[in-house]
Amino acid sequence: MRILVRGQRPPGPLVRPEKVYERIYALVKKIPPGKVATYGQIAGLTGRCTPRMVGYAMAALKGGQDVPWQRVINCRGMVSQRKKGSGALRQRNLLEAEGVRFDAAGRTDFGRFGWRGPHQIRKHRW
DNA sequence: TTGTTGACTCTGA
DNA sequence: CTCAGAGCCAACA
Numbered sequence: 001m002r003i004l005v006r007g008q009r010p011p012g013p014l015v016r017p018e019k020v021y022e023r024i025y026a027l028v029k030k031i032p033p034g035k036v037a038t039y040g041q042i043a044g045l046t047g048r049c050t051p052r053m054v055g056y057a058m059a060a061l062k063g064g065q066d067v068p069w070q071r072v073i074n075c076r077g078m079v080s081q082r083k084k085g086s087g088a089l090r091q092r093n094l095l096e097a098e099g100v101r102f103d104a105a106g107r108t109d110f111g112r113f114g115w116r117g118p119h120q121i122r123k124h125r126w
Numbered sequence: 127t128t129g130t131t132g133a134c135t136c137t138g139a
Numbered sequence: 140c141t142c143a144g145a146g147c148c149a150a151c152a
Contacts, residue, residue, distance in 0.1 A: 020149095039134055050147050051134040058133050060150085072133080080133040087133070 020049050024057045027118070031071040034099045035115040036108060038075045045117060055080070070094040071115070077107040 023046045031037050039051035039058075046054070058069045070091040074080045079092045092102065100113045 052147060053149070055133045056149060075135060082133060
């Protein structure tokens, strides 16, 4: 029996990439202002998808799609650094404008700003 | 076709 | 607490 590890995809076929992106974007749109979700959280809610793919979907976003990409951060509560560009700084500024606070180490408090999910999410479970 | 590269996360040391 | 290694897989050259 295969052990399910967070950060890795559950067994079973992946849905088509386009569908995955659509699902991811639809989910991200549900995150209310002032709240943040993690890549892994979105991946888990999307199903059959990995956190990396969520990050890739965010990176593939083009302007004018009305997706609040800034509300997706990594599992450590920090804004993920980009390889290129200054997107991370912009993301942090947008979040702070929504009321999300970061400590001196650049981390936010999931207890206060973490999104609970569309209805009920099962934390630490796929 | 094959390599390489990420806006990730987990485990173990 | 930090750090490295492994696993993941779509996009790109």
